[in-house]
Amino acid sequence: MEGYFEDAASMDYSLTQKYPFYCFTNTSWQNIFPMAAHWHYYVEILYCTMGHGKVIVNGHTYDMVENDIIFTFPRDVHTINTIANDPLEYVVIKLNPDLLFDSPKEAFMFKHFRQLVAPVPPKFQQIKALEGFDHKHLQVIHDLFINRPHLFEWKAKAYLFSFFYAYSNDLASRGYSINGVALGKDDLSSITPAFEYIHDNYSHPLTALDAAQHCHLSYSYFSRQFKKITGISFTQYLNFIRITEAERLLLDQSASVTDIGFKVGFTDTSYFIRQFKNYKKITPKQFLKLVKDDF
Numbered sequence: 001m002e003g004y005f006e007d008a009a010s011m012d013y014s015l016t017q018k019y020p021f022y023c024f025t026n027t028s029w030q031n032i033f034p035m036a037a038h039w040h041y042y043v044e045i046l047y048c049t050m051g052h053g054k055v056i057v058n059g060h061t062y063d064m065v066e067n068d069i070i071f072t073f074p075r076d077v078h079t080i081n082t083i084a085n086d087p088l089e090y091v092v093i094k095l096n097p098d099l100l101f102d103s104p105k106e107a108f109m110f111k112h113f114r115q116l117v118a119p120v121p122p123k124f125q126q127i128k129a130l131e132g133f134d135h136k137h138l139q140v141i142h143d144l145f146i147n148r149p150h151l152f153e154w155k156a157k158a159y160l161f162s163f164f165y166a167y168s169n170d171l172a173s174r175g176y177s178i179n180g181v182a183l184g185k186d187d188l189s190s191i192t193p194a195f196e197y198i199h200d201n202y203s204h205p206l207t208a209l210d211a212a213q214h215c216h217l218s219y220s221y222f223s224r225q226f227k228k229i230t231g232i233s234f235t236q237y238l239n240f241i242r243i244t245e246a247e248r249l250l251l252d253q254s255a256s257v258t259d260i261g262f263k264v265g266f267t268d269t270s271y272f273i274r275q276f277k278n279y280k281k282i283t284p285k286q287f288l289k290l291v292k293d294d295f
Helices: 011-019 104-117 135-147 152-173 194-201 208-214 219-230 233-254 257-263 269-282 284-294
Strands: 020-026 042-055 060-065 069-072 078-083 088-095
Touching: 011 069, 020 135, 020 152, 042 152, 060 257, 088 135, 104 219, 104 233, 135 152, 194 233, 208 219, 208 233, 219 233, 233 257, 233 284, 257 269, 257 284, 269 284
Parallel strands: none
Antiparallel strands: 020 088, 042 060, 042 069, 042 078, 042 088
16 A cells, blocks of 8 residues: 555646535445555545444544544545445545635645644544534535536535534634644745745755755745744754654555655654654554554
């Protein structure tokens, strides 16, 4: 099972250009399970309409049954599998975060930093019941998207906003925010090229000076702006990217911990293990054991 980063090109691109959301249904009789471990920059909502399956999100396993909702944030590493001979059918709604925010900067921060600076506890990413929202409306969104009657996107967006309103209120009642990313007042554009550069080069030796030069900025100015705008250091973000990729590779169960550490850019295995534990609260070997036991 080969993991991957899933971007808009893996979806029907003509549709993603036109609509900020995309819907389809996966079923157990399709030859797609176990699904490869992957992550993406958009929000994904899974709504189980029949049967029973297992979903792993960031190393946490959920038993998904009919009427359950599994919510994944941008950069959440996740994979899905069927259970024995149990049938499984679920709706997938992929949503561009730009739809949820008033400014491109807020959406950008949500995509890149949401689960790093203000993670939602795993237990709140599986939704059994949501006050003020009928789970079956997610099936309605799917059906509207597939059939596309006149102005269907207006009605679909209304249901989507209703879901996010109910989910945000539910999280707020537990002391969490669906956004939760503090924004600096400075313009983000000066350091924006650094993020694509990190994504393309995280597996190689990479420093803040390299990123600063890529942005045509001095090291000191780049470092100050990065921390001022995002609230974290360049090194914290780089390690987060590397650990996210390591988690995806660990889910494949096809390489050793040492090899995976080197693949994602760590030159010292001990440092890789410490950083993995810092971000995931367990060691890579403990993570592997959880995956083997649950999948």
